[in-house]
Amino acid sequence: MFALWDLQKSRLAGGVLLMAALALGGCSSQLADMSAADTPSHPREPGAYLPVHDLPPDRDQAIIPPDQRAKIEAELAAARDRQAVAAKDAK
Numbered sequence: 001m002f003a004l005w006d007l008q009k010s011r012l013a014g015g016v017l018l019m020a021a022l023a024l025g026g027c028s029s030q031l032a033d034m035s036a037a038d039t040p041s042h043p044r045e046p047g048a049y050l051p052v053h054d055l056p057p058d059r060d061q062a063i064i065p066p067d068q069r070a071k072i073e074a075e076l077a078a079a080r081d082r083q084a085v086a087a088k089d090a091k
Contacts, residue, residue, distance in 0.1 A: 064072070
């Protein structure tokens, strides 16, 4: 008898929680559409397009000199080779 009473109370509590969740969920869409009085309104016409084809002028010199670039590439290749050896040893 007590088990049936506990089951009925738990179903009632679950139903109340479900109804509360649905009721509060329905209000959230209306709250999201509200705006504060101090926020600027959206412009009626969109602004001009951004200048995506206007590129900055080309540089006169390379970013990294070729000798430094070769040194960096050699260091990266050596690190890659060390990691490959370490990976083979770990297996």
